[in-house]
Amino acid sequence: xxxxxxxxxxxxxxxxxxxxxxxxxxxxxxxxxxxxxxxxxxxxxxxxxxxxxxxxxxxxxxxxxxxxxxxxxxxxxxxxxxxxxxxxxxxxxxxxxxxxxxxxxxxxxxxxxxxxxxxxxxxxxxxxxxxxxxxxxxxx
Numbered sequence: 001x002x003x004x005x006x007x008x009x010x011x012x013x014x015x016x017x018x019x020x021x022x023x024x025x026x027x028x029x030x031x032x033x034x035x036x037x038x039x040x041x042x043x044x045x046x047x048x049x050x051x052x053x054x055x056x057x058x059x060x061x062x063x064x065x066x067x068x069x070x071x072x073x074x075x076x077x078x079x080x081x082x083x084x085x086x087x088x089x090x091x092x093x094x095x096x097x098x099x100x101x102x103x104x105x106x107x108x109x110x111x112x113x114x115x116x117x118x119x120x121x122x123x124x125x126x127x128x129x130x131x132x133x134x135x136x137x138x139x140x
Contacts, residue, residue, distance in 0.1 A: 020076060020077050021073075021074045021075060021076055021077070022075055022077060022128055022129070022130055022131050022132065023071060023072070023073050023074075023075070023131045023132075024042075024071070024072045024075050024080075024128055024131075024132055024133075024134070025069050025070070025071050025072075025131075025132070025133040025134075026040065026069065026070050026071075026072070026082065026084075026133075026134055026135075026136055027067070027068075027069045027133060027134070027135045027136070028067070028068050028069070028070065028084070028107070028135075028136055028137075028138065029067055029135060029136070029137040029138065030105065030107075030137045030138035030139075030140070031063060031065070031066045031067060031068065031086065031105070031138060032066070032105070032138075032140065033063075033086075033088060034063055034064065034065060034066060035063060035088060035090075036063050036086060036087050036088040036089065036090050037060050037061065037062060037063065037086075037087045037090050038060070038061045038063055038068070038070065038084055038085070038086055038087070039058065039059075039060055039084060039085055039087055039092075039094075040058065040059045040060075040061070040070060040072065040082060040084045041055040041057075041058055041082065041083045041084065042055060042056050042057040042058070042059070042072065042075070042080055042081075042082060043055055043056055043080060043081045043082070043083065043121065044056040044078050044079065044080050044081075045121075046120075046121040046122070049081050049083070049118075049120070049121040049124070050081070050083035050108070050118050050119075052094075056080070057072070057075075059072055063086065069133070075128055077128060077129045077130075078127075078128060079125045079126065079127050079128070080109070080125065080126060080128055081108070081109050081121045081124040081125045081126075082107075082108065082109035082124065082134075082136065083106070083107075083108055083109075083118075083124075084106065084107055084108075084136060085102060085104055085105065085106040085107075086104055086105040086106070086138060087104060088104050088105075089104075094106060105138035105139060105140050106138065106139055107136040107137060107138045107139055108124045108136070109124045109125070109126055109134060109136060110123065110124050110125075110126065111135070111136060111137055112124050113139060
């Protein structure tokens with residue numbers, strides 16, 4: 001009897017955890033060249049955004065058309081910011097010019113355009129508490 005009770009509790013807890021996750025779809029606009037990879041950095045901490053290596057999750061998608069929608073599954077309900085770039089030469093880096101401005105197309109959630117430095121987590125954050133689609137237009 002005790003074993004059945006623990007099994008029921010575990011089952012309910014697991015169901016609760018999975019019900020608190022959503023799917024994020026990102027429609028990426030402004031792709032000029034059908035080649036390379038889109039790297040999506042997902043952040044859920046203010047102090048980490050948009051630092052490479054500090055992402056909550058990183059996803060990679062092959063570029064197959066000039067407009068694409070990528071899907072990220074199993075995201076916990078939270079506030080997130082997205083920083084992405086189009087890795088044209090597939091070298092795994094967002095190549096920068098001599099003053100640290102990306103030479104490859106990039107974008108942020110809420111379509112925030114940076115002025116002199118990367119935007120803040122506060123300006124780019126959005127709430128994810130159910131399945132959601134956002135749009136990000138690449139900046140060239």
